[in-house]
Amino acid sequence: MYGRDVLSGDWRRARRKRIPEIPAEPDLVVEDAEGRFCGAVVACDKEAVTLEDRFGRRRVFPLTPAGFLLDGEPVTLVRPKAAPKGPLRSASGSIAVEGLRAQVARESRIYVEGVHDAALVEKIWGHDLRVEGVVVEYLEGVDDLPAIVEEFAPGPGRRLGVLVDHLVPGSKESRIAARVSGDDVLVVGHPFVDIWQAVKPRTLGIAAWPDVPRGVPWKEGVIAALGWRMDPQEAWRHILGRVTTYTDLEPELLGRVEELIDFVTAP
Numbered sequence: 001m002y003g004r005d006v007l008s009g010d011w012r013r014a015r016r017k018r019i020p021e022i023p024a025e026p027d028l029v030v031e032d033a034e035g036r037f038c039g040a041v042v043a044c045d046k047e048a049v050t051l052e053d054r055f056g057r058r059r060v061f062p063l064t065p066a067g068f069l070l071d072g073e074p075v076t077l078v079r080p081k082a083a084p085k086g087p088l089r090s091a092s093g094s095i096a097v098e099g100l101r102a103q104v105a106r107e108s109r110i111y112v113e114g115v116h117d118a119a120l121v122e123k124i125w126g127h128d129l130r131v132e133g134v135v136v137e138y139l140e141g142v143d144d145l146p147a148i149v150e151e152f153a154p155g156p157g158r159r160l161g162v163l164v165d166h167l168v169p170g171s172k173e174s175r176i177a178a179r180v181s182g183d184d185v186l187v188v189g190h191p192f193v194d195i196w197q198a199v200k201p202r203t204l205g206i207a208a209w210p211d212v213p214r215g216v217p218w219k220e221g222v223i224a225a226l227g228w229r230m231d232p233q234e235a236w237r238h239i240l241g242r243v244t245t246y247t248d249l250e251p252e253l254l255g256r257v258e259e260l261i262d263f264v265t266a267p
Helices: 013-016 115-132 144-154 170-178 218-226 232-242 251-265
Strands: 021-023 029-032 038-044 048-052 058-062 069-070 072-079 109-112 133-140 160-164 185-189
Touching: 038 058, 048 232, 109 115, 109 144, 109 232, 109 251, 115 232, 115 251, 144 160, 144 170, 160 170, 160 251, 170 185, 185 251, 218 232
Parallel strands: 021 072, 109 133, 109 160, 160 185
Antiparallel strands: 029 038, 029 069, 038 048, 048 058, 069 072
């Protein structure tokens, strides 16, 4: 005689409003769920979206369910799946080579100072390096560079390019670079204390890299100053995860890596 009991089943779920999923397309303007930051989408990866407000300030937010407001209504931002227009670009900004097959590695090499440097170079220039058949290795510090150069035995068609941290006049690094540089060895560097600083602060949603007092290990000092509750390896994964293209890096690093690639691939 009567229909089913209206209170039977999960009536709370039936009344729950479905939160729409919206692709995080460039220039889409949203607010964070708490309404504290409003900005346009400038970058998005599988874990986070970067918003830029009208003053040029950037903040990075995780792609959490119902994590944003669009026209005052809660939405879930998702990574867009739209097909790219025009030629595909690699993370370095060069035209990507589709259907790339592995190339026979050149005898020439690029060395970087540490594993973090190698990871950053691979993320941005990895495609370009595979196109050219260039292998990147790391030194674990610059002190052993003279012995490494001697063992490598550079010469015509077997060039060695080296990227060094904190290569400034009068530094230990500059003195070592002067000892090994030659026609077939190019040592270049950036002015940053650590490769972390080559990532633009706005990429991480911070105003600037903090100053670390003398005597305090630099990475640990940065982590403490920024209030990150993580060890250096976790911090680096966090930093690297926010880097998506060359625009996230400082020009002082970009120019030096491009210079090394040109040097080791020259006829």
